[in-house]
Amino acid sequence: MTVAFDHLGVATTDGADLAATFETLFDAPVVHEETFEGMAIRFLDLGGGYFELLEPADGGAIARFLDRQGPGVHHVALRTDDVAAALDRARNAGVDLVDEEPRPGAWGHEVAFLHPKSTGGVLVEYVEHAGEG
Template sequence: MLNPTRVKGLHHVAFAEGQGAELAETFQRTLGLPVTSVERVPGFNERMLDLGNCSLQGLEVTGEGVVKRSVDRRGPGLHHIAFEVDDIAATMSELRDHGIDFIDPEPRTGGGGHLIAFAYPKSFGGVLVEFVEVRSEF
């Protein structure tokens, strides 16, 4: 079992959508969720919407890539959930000891400059799970 002190909480819940960011716009307009950042990366735009204790992350398709493949395969909707952890390398090591397989062999830099790693959905009952180590210097 993962050391329970490693998981600090839910970091974000991500949803994928086609071009136009209609779902992100709907959350913003109807629920009053402010967009705190927008990052443009190859293949998608990432919008973070503030929920106070965690975020919603909108992944808008802008070209070829992993988000477009997800939307093409499953349609728009839930993409992944992300947990904030205190030490991503130690978390990955402990989880590997318990049979969790990672897409990312090592932590990498993701949105907001944070360290991230994705576990294969088969490791978590079909749910894509991301682990995030927040780096405050970014």
């Protein structure tokens, strides 16, 4: 099982505006957009990973996050070739899991989250890209 940086999830109230800013600042084009689980999602390619911009589309978890925390970093995602094995490793290490099993995520990927109380206050996502693993 391998693990490497994949993306940084950023909660925002205006994904289009932030995408334009990041494209200008970092030459990071939008390479994927979709609406998923109450969020408008944009992935911007940074070369060695992505910014994932998360904007509420109709309530949901990101709207609640923005109400509590305001805009900013939501999670860090680590790419793995086997989300289930990564979850088992975390479980065996005593880490509290948000997801007991992998589930469908944006862009057709399989994902699972680790609870921030076990990871230094950081919401960590494991992501297995579609067609891998």
